[in-house]
Amino acid sequence: MSVSAACNTLRKPTQDVPWDIVVEILLHAAYADFQHALQLVYVSKDVQRLIEPIIYNSVVLDHPVRDALYARVKSFMIALDSKPATFFTRAVKNLYIHSIVPSADAVRILAACTGVVNLVCWKDWRIRLAPLVRAMPLRSLTTHFVGFSSCLPQGADPASRPAWCGTLEYLEVAYWGSAPLDTLPLPDLEPLGALRELNVRGFSRPSPRVMDVLLSPPRLQCLRVMLLQLPDIHTAGKVKYLASRAHEGASLWKNYVEGAYPHCWSL
Numbered sequence: 001m002s003v004s005a006a007c008n009t010l011r012k013p014t015q016d017v018p019w020d021i022v023v024e025i026l027l028h029a030a031y032a033d034f035q036h037a038l039q040l041v042y043v044s045k046d047v048q049r050l051i052e053p054i055i056y057n058s059v060v061l062d063h064p065v066r067d068a069l070y071a072r073v074k075s076f077m078i079a080l081d082s083k084p085a086t087f088f089t090r091a092v093k094n095l096y097i098h099s100i101v102p103s104a105d106a107v108r109i110l111a112a113c114t115g116v117v118n119l120v121c122w123k124d125w126r127i128r129l130a131p132l133v134r135a136m137p138l139r140s141l142t143t144h145f146v147g148f149s150s151c152l153p154q155g156a157d158p159a160s161r162p163a164w165c166g167t168l169e170y171l172e173v174a175y176w177g178s179a180p181l182d183t184l185p186l187p188d189l190e191p192l193g194a195l196r197e198l199n200v201r202g203f204s205r206p207s208p209r210v211m212d213v214l215l216s217p218p219r220l221q222c223l224r225v226m227l228l229q230l231p232d233i234h235t236a237g238k239v240k241y242l243a244s245r246a247h248e249g250a251s252l253w254k255n256y257v258e259g260a261y262p263h264c265w266s267l
Helices: 003-010 019-032 034-042 045-055 066-082 085-091 103-112 129-133 145-149 208-214 251-258
Strands: 058-061 094-097 118-121 140-144 170-174 197-202 222-228 234-236 239-244
Touching: 034 045, 045 085, 058 066, 058 251, 066 103, 085 103, 094 103, 094 251, 103 129, 118 129, 118 251, 129 145, 140 145, 145 170
Parallel strands: 058 094, 094 118, 118 140, 140 170, 170 197, 197 222, 222 239
Antiparallel strands: 234 239
16 A cells, blocks of 8 residues: 555544554555655654654665755754654664764764664764764674774773674674774674674775684674775685775665665675
8 A cells, every 4th residue: 555545544534443454554555655654644643653663764864965965964863853862762773874974963863873773884983983882782884994993892891892792793894094904903803793794895905914803703604805996806715805986875785774685795
């Protein structure tokens, strides 16, 4: 059923229609016609409360046009001010934050959306990512290498490890700095007991020492080393080298969230 059909149905008397049937109709309409699901929030307060968690399930703060991206961020910040913080904790499960989202806004968004399962955060390390994502029940995470290293520093007390050490299955980190990775603090990946897929983006091949760290998660099945200007694809065991661009936008990540192909971890 389309959203328009659902709206027409709800304009008719519903005394004889059980509420659970109405709920099923509304949810089906919202998922099937997501682009127009906003129409349903105007039917009634009860319907608004039912549909809004679907609308905010995936928040993508990305757009190829800078002004449009800022408008999208402004709209979400208005929503953040107008609803209880608990709403975003429960509703937002997929969150994408572009690098040019203002830092203060990014911090507020991450602090409010603590129930996120799939996160992309391209803000740099200066926003102190570690405390903001520590409690999230993450299944996938995409971010900068340096920021991620602060989440799982070498030699840290096991009691201080983030909640997602046992739930994170997919990880993508990028490093576009000039200094070799060997010279930077490296993360401790061994505690990531559920990690299956790891993508690493950068300019050059990691050194053997860095590769040892990257291959340390006990259940890792595939490590993709995604390099700029790599002429061909090369596979050696669980390691796959392939070409990459510095920023590919949200499309591959959205495919992953929606169960479509290709996506971040199907390349």
